[in-house]
Amino acid sequence: MATLKTSILGIEFENPFLLASAPPTASIESIDKAFEMGWGGAVLKTITPDDLEMFEASPRYATIKENGKVICLQNIELLSHETIQYWVEGIKYLKKKHPTKVIIASIMAPVERKKWQNIVKKLNETPIDAYELNFSCPHGMPERNIGMAIGTNTDISILITSWVKSVATKPVFVKLTPNVTDITWIAKAIENAEADGFAAINTVQSFLGIDLDTLEPVLNIDGHSTYGGLSGEAVKPIGFRCVAQLRQNSDLPILGMGGISNWQDAAQYIALGSDAVQICTEVMINGYGIINGLKSGLLNYLESKGFDSISDLKNIAIPKITSHEKLNKKSHLYPSIDKEKCVSCGKCVKICSESEYHALNLDKNCVNLNKESCAGCSLCSHICPKEAIKMCC
Numbered sequence: 001m002a003t004l005k006t007s008i009l010g011i012e013f014e015n016p017f018l019l020a021s022a023p024p025t026a027s028i029e030s031i032d033k034a035f036e037m038g039w040g041g042a043v044l045k046t047i048t049p050d051d052l053e054m055f056e057a058s059p060r061y062a063t064i065k066e067n068g069k070v071i072c073l074q075n076i077e078l079l080s081h082e083t084i085q086y087w088v089e090g091i092k093y094l095k096k097k098h099p100t101k102v103i104i105a106s107i108m109a110p111v112e113r114k115k116w117q118n119i120v121k122k123l124n125e126t127p128i129d130a131y132e133l134n135f136s137c138p139h140g141m142p143e144r145n146i147g148m149a150i151g152t153n154t155d156i157s158i159l160i161t162s163w164v165k166s167v168a169t170k171p172v173f174v175k176l177t178p179n180v181t182d183i184t185w186i187a188k189a190i191e192n193a194e195a196d197g198f199a200a201i202n203t204v205q206s207f208l209g210i211d212l213d214t215l216e217p218v219l220n221i222d223g224h225s226t227y228g229g230l231s232g233e234a235v236k237p238i239g240f241r242c243v244a245q246l247r248q249n250s251d252l253p254i255l256g257m258g259g260i261s262n263w264q265d266a267a268q269y270i271a272l273g274s275d276a277v278q279i280c281t282e283v284m285i286n287g288y289g290i291i292n293g294l295k296s297g298l299l300n301y302l303e304s305k306g307f308d309s310i311s312d313l314k315n316i317a318i319p320k321i322t323s324h325e326k327l328n329k330k331s332h333l334y335p336s337i338d339k340e341k342c343v344s345c346g347k348c349v350k351i352c353s354e355s356e357y358h359a360l361n362l363d364k365n366c367v368n369l370n371k372e373s374c375a376g377c378s379l380c381s382h383i384c385p386k387e388a389i390k391m392c393c
């Protein structure tokens with residue numbers, strides 16, 4: 001029998017699914033409900049000094065949908081509106097009621113030692129399991145020199161990590177931004193400052209678009225807008241890439257996230273090096289109840305593979321990721337056309353000839369391949385509207 005139980009830095013998780021720091025963790029009441037419903041833990045909505053003002057804009061969300069399904073969410077939400085004392089009491093309440101659940105405090109403050117340490121010292125007095133330093137919020141905060149402004153500056157990231165580490169009585173994760181040229185250099189600096197682990201990714205800085213009728217921004221706050229943070233399914237490949245790069249360069253625990261909407265996404269994050277995963281947008285779209293499918297799906301998968309726990313899955317894909325230079329250039333696949341499915345629409349022929357090669361032609365309603373001209377790029381297999389093309393040896 002496989003188990004979803006796991007342990008990270010001595011913290012016991014009943015399952016690897018955590019709510020990410022976001023609206024689903026903005027109140028004790030909601031977290032209480034999520035724990036009842038089976039979540040393994042929660043990262044609290046980012047806690048800040050009480051004197052840091054949080055004036056929200058309305059509206060603060062915009063989405064891109066495909067066939068009615070939200071593909072991505074852009075938000076310009078700020079941080080927790082609650083006081084530090086609210087969280088101190090709330091953590092005590094939650095831990096007493098749910099002793100087996102993991103609670104991680106996300107924190108952020110201006111670049112002043114006392115402000116960071118003050119929050120940590122107060123939370124040290126609670127049964128909190130770990131800290132997550134939010135060096136990565138891409139909107140609102142960077143213009144106040146915090147959030148992503150910290151996580152894109154190595155020196156300041158090192159400084160704050162050291163300040164927190166010098167007083168924290170629990171492990172310290174640092175939540176990284178994908179909005180950097182290379183996530184590994186900032187991670188290395190933070191590791192040298194003795195962070196205990198990473199959380200990645202926070203949202204991807206974005207601008208959702210312009211309404212061509214009104215010529216105003218899609219996320220329209222009284223005629224104006226600002227850059228926001230993109231999350232949900234569309235950012236998953238960026239999250240995968242960041243987590244894999246972190247794992248290739250560090251052995252520290254990673255809380256992976258970005259676009260997880262089902263157990264398959266979570267399993268891939270684990271295979272790419274995550275020790276546990278966090279989820280926000282999918283919960284905002286479909287509610288806490290998704291936890292049942294996540295848990296049963298992952299457990300069944302582990303069993304079907306003969307794995308005892310997620311430790312057997314963790315990192316398994318990392319050796320498969322290498323540099324372009326090391327890829328086997330002698331391997332060459334060719335399109336194989338399923339004549340039953342092909343409707344001779346000619347799209348593959350057109351695209352092949354307009355995107356570099358001239359390897360396909362339509363002759364008597366039949367798509368034919370000229371192997372000599374085919375580079376094996378696979379574009380035809382992706383654009384075929386009938387999925388009639390497969391790449392084969």
Ligand SMILES: Cc1cc2nc3c(=O)[nH]c(=O)nc-3n(C[C@H](O)[C@H](O)[C@H](O)COP(=O)(O)O)c2cc1C
Binds near residue numbers: 106201230257259280
């Ligand atoms: C509305 C909203 C609010 C968020 N607030 C926070 C926050 O307070 N602190 C934080 O570290 N991340 C925050 N995030 C980022 C999420 O925790 C997460 O890193 C990101 O959304 C990617 O995961 P997802 O694709 O599962 O949503 C927020 C995200 C959203 C959509």
